[in-house]
Amino acid sequence: MLFLALVFTLFSGRAFSQETADNKVIITGVRFAYPLVEKWIKDYTAANPKAQIVIETRTITDPQKYDLLIEAYEQEKAVKDSREYISVGRYALLPVANSKSNFAKEYADKGLTEKTYKQIFFHDIYAEKDKSLPQDYTIYTRLQKAGAPLTFAKYFGYEQQQIKGKAIAGADEHLIKALLKDETGISYTTPGLAYDLQTRKPLDGITIIPVDLDGNGRVSKEEKSLGDLDQVLTSLEAEKIKNVPIEYVHFSIDKHNSNPEAKKFLLWVAANAEKDLRQFGYLKPDAKRLEQEKEKLERFAAVK
Numbered sequence: 435m436l437f438l439a440l441v442f443t444l445f446s447g448r449a450f451s452q453e454t455a456d457n458k459v460i461i462t463g464v465r466f467a468y469p470l471v472e473k474w475i476k477d478y479t480a481a482n483p484k485a486q487i488v489i490e491t492r493t494i495t496d497p498q499k500y501d502l503l504i505e506a507y508e509q510e511k512a513v514k515d516s517r518e519y520i521s522v523g524r525y526a527l528l529p530v531a532n533s534k535s536n537f538a539k540e541y542a543d544k545g546l547t548e549k550t551y552k553q554i555f556f557h558d559i560y561a562e563k564d565k566s567l568p569q570d571y572t573i574y575t576r577l578q579k580a581g582a583p584l585t586f587a588k589y590f591g592y593e594q595q596q597i598k599g600k601a602i603a604g605a606d607e608h609l610i611k612a613l614l615k616d617e618t619g620i621s622y623t624t625p626g627l628a629y630d631l632q633t634r635k636p637l638d639g640i641t642i643i644p645v646d647l648d649g650n651g652r653v654s655k656e657e658k659s660l661g662d663l664d665q666v667l668t669s670l671e672a673e674k675i676k677n678v679p680i681e682y683v684h685f686s687i688d689k690h691n692s693n694p695e696a697k698k699f700l701l702w703v704a705a706n707a708e709k710d711l712r713q714f715g716y717l718k719p720d721a722k723r724l725e726q727e728k729e730k731l732e733r734f735a736a737v738k
Contacts, residue, residue: 458486459696462496463504464581465605466525466624467683469631470714471504478702485695501696503686506581517686518734520700520727522707523716526670527586527679529555529643530628531620532613537571538620538641545644545653548590548677555622556587557596573599574609574621581681582606586622589679614639625663626715634663642666649676663715671717682719689734697735704728 461471468489475487490497503517506525529546531538552558553567575597576583583594599621602608610627613619620643629636636642642660644653647669660666670678685700704724711718 457484457695458488459502459693459699460488460490460497460500461502461504462490462492462500463502464506464683465492466582466607466627467504467506469626470523470710470716473710473714474703474707477706478699482698485699487695487699501687501691501693502700504683505686506683507584507681517688518731519684519686520704520731521682521684521719521723522703523683523711523719524680525624525626525683525716527582527589527622527624528628528666529620529622529645530610530613531571531641531643532617533639533641534617535571535619535641536568537618538643540568541643542641543658545646545658546677547646547651547653548649551645551677552590554620555598556590556592557598558592570618571620572616572618573597574612574616574619575599575601576606576609577601577603580606582622582624585679585681610637610640624715625666629663629666629715631663631714635661645677647675647677664712667712667715667717680717683716687734701731701735704731 479485587594587597602612607627609621613621628640628642644658644660646653647657687696687700
């Protein structure tokens with residue numbers, strides 16, 4: 435009897451260990467998306483209590499082992515060819531300033547056109563100079579290669595290393611922390627970091643700088659209406675918006691990853707993500723692109 439009990443314990447332990455391994459999913463990637471991903475994990479595990487889905491925080495590099503990667507910029511072709519993608523939503527990048535700064539006091543009313551945007555934020559020896567621009571501001575940008583600075587620079591025709599200012603190690607939220615400590619600080623960030631997601635108002639101490647959304651060379655009264663996050667998101671989802679970099683946030687899985695729970699979770703996200711996007715400051719994805727990627731993902735998930 436003792437022998438049988440030991441055998442049962444051994445095999446039941448192995449079965450539990452195997453079930454745990456099969457049901458565990460490790461996610462890593464862009465940190466500003468973690469609050470949204472955490473909401474998805476909470477909802478998914480409520481319906482699938484055996485699943486163990488965890489976020490392993492990205493530092494300078496990604497963890498050695500992970501199942502799903504959430505990223506905020508388009509990867510190189512060689513990387514894209516090795517993974518299956520689902521474009522879950524889009525994020526925008528807005529110019530922001532410390533509310534006590536002279537920059538905020540002047541540009542909250544004046545706003546930024548494409549010309550002033552480029553002169554303020556980028557090193558460009560060929561750019562036309564406007565000598566009336568203030569000089570008493572400090573730009574904060576990311577040190578490491580990352581989605582937000584790559585997207586920000588690319589939109590205006592530059593490389594990340596051409597962004598002016600103090601390069602800060604860490605994540606996008608560290609730019610906000612640095613800006614709040616510096617009364618000359620300005621930067622660029624996502625709506626989810628610039629606004630309080632509960633009140634839908636700009637974070638205390640931060641001024642969102644208006645931009646020339648229609649490209650007519652001036653900033654209108656309507657373009658200065660930045661006090662409500664939902665109103666801003668509605669404006670940004672309109673067609674032909676200018677001077678606001680917008681890029682996809684996407685989940686991906688290695689084409690050789692056979693973790694069934696990772697595939698199941700990814701399909702669930704593809705079907706359920708849209709209802710949470712606005713709450714966390716994201717824009718809806720292109721419906722046609724999302725449907726095409728869903729179909730590819732379903733075929734991939736069906737392969738054992």
